[in-house]
Amino acid sequence: MSHDEGYGGFAPGSHPSARAVAMRHAVLPSERQVIDLVLEHAEAAIEWTAQEVAERAGVGRTTVMRACQTLGYRGYPQLRVALAAELGASQSPQRGGGAAGLAAEAEAGARAGVRAGAAPVAGSALSEISADVAEAALALGSSTGMLDERSVELAVSAIAGAQRVLVVANGLSAVVASALSMRLTAHGRHAEFIADSLAQQIAARHLSGGDACIVVSGSGANDTSLGAAAAAAAAGASVIAITSFRASALTDAASLSLVIAPSGVTFRSELEHASRVSLMLFAEALVRAVSRATGDPARSARAQTLEVISEHLEEQ
Structure with missing residues (x-):
C-alpha cells in the first residue's frame, strides 16, 4: 500500500495541496494552522519532524496527527512523502513550495511571453492576464486528483x-x-x-x-x-x-x-x-x-x- 492509498477515502496519488483545498472549510482552526504552515513551507516541511511542525504552528503534536489524518494520511511521515512527490512532479526544480511557488512559476511563464509573439511588458494588462492563465493551467493539471x-x-x-x-x-x-x-x-x-x-x-x-x-x-x-x-x-x-x-x-x-x-x-x-x-x-x-x-x-x-x-x- 502506498503512503496514501486506502486511507481516508481520498483518491490514490491526489496531491496534498488538492486535498487541502477540498477540505479547507471543514477542518478545525488548529488543524488549518498546521496545514497552512506545511503547504506554505513545503520544501522545508519535508525535513521537519511532527514535533517541529507542532512547535512552529503553536499547537500540540496530536493536532498535527489529526491534520494529517484529515488529509487522508496515517501520520506526518506519510504526508512528508506526499509533499516530496508533489514537489517532484513539477518540471521546474527551482519552484518554491506551496501556493507561492506555483504563483511564482506562473508569473515567470507569463513574463517569458508567448512563443508566437513578443513578450508582454512587465506590469501590463497582458502580462497579468498571461500570469493568471498560466496559474490556472497549472492548477487544472491536478484538478481531478480528488476523484476515485x-x-x-x-x-x-x-x-x-x-x-x-x-x-x-x-x-x-x-x-x-x-x-x-x-x-x-x-x-x-x-x-x-x-x-x-x-x-x-x-x-x-x-x-x-x-x-x-x-x-x-x-x-x-x-x-x-x-x-x-x-x-x-x-x-x-x-x-x-x-x-x-x-x-x-x-x-x-x-x-x-x-x-x-x-x-x-x-x-x-x-x-x-x-x-x-x-x-x-x-x-x-x-x-x-x-x-x-x-x-x-x-x-x-x-x-x-x-x-x-x-x-x-x-x-x-
Whole structure:
C-alpha cells in the first residue's frame, strides 16, 4: 500500500495541496494552522519532524496527527512523502513550495511571453492576464486528483443509463450546468436544465428510481441546489454531485460525489474569484465519457447535431 492509498477515502496519488483545498472549510482552526504552515513551507516541511511542525504552528503534536489524518494520511511521515512527490512532479526544480511557488512559476511563464509573439511588458494588462492563465493551467493539471475510479465509473454509468437526466445548479455554477445539459443532449443523452429555482425542485420531485439528478455546486452549500438534491433523493433518483469540496452538505446528500479541485491555487483565491473553470472543463470531459459509454447512439446523435449546425452555417 502506498503512503496514501486506502486511507481516508481520498483518491490514490491526489496531491496534498488538492486535498487541502477540498477540505479547507471543514477542518478545525488548529488543524488549518498546521496545514497552512506545511503547504506554505513545503520544501522545508519535508525535513521537519511532527514535533517541529507542532512547535512552529503553536499547537500540540496530536493536532498535527489529526491534520494529517484529515488529509487522508496515517501520520506526518506519510504526508512528508506526499509533499516530496508533489514537489517532484513539477518540471521546474527551482519552484518554491506551496501556493507561492506555483504563483511564482506562473508569473515567470507569463513574463517569458508567448512563443508566437513578443513578450508582454512587465506590469501590463497582458502580462497579468498571461500570469493568471498560466496559474490556472497549472492548477487544472491536478484538478481531478480528488476523484476515485469507482465513483467516476458509477456516475458515468448512471448518467448513460438513466431514463431521465435533470441537471441542477444556481448562482455561478448555473452556466456549468446549462452547458453540461446542452452538451449531453448534443451527444444523444437528453438532459434537462431548468433555471427557475422552484421549478428545479418540482422537476426533481417528479423524478423516479430510474432517473439521475446532477447537481453542480462549487461550494456544495447553495441552499436552492440542496433543496433540489433533497427532492431528487426523496423521489428515489440517483443524485450525482459535482463540487469543489469533499465535505459539504451536498456531498452528504448525494448518492455519488465527484470532487473537482478548484482552479484557484489557494483557497483564498477560490473565494475571491469563485472560478468555475475546473468544473467547466470536467463537465466537458464527463460528457465525452458518457458519450463513449453510450456507444453507437451517441455517434448517431453527434452526426445529427453536426447536420443541424451545418444547415446554419453561412458561406464565408
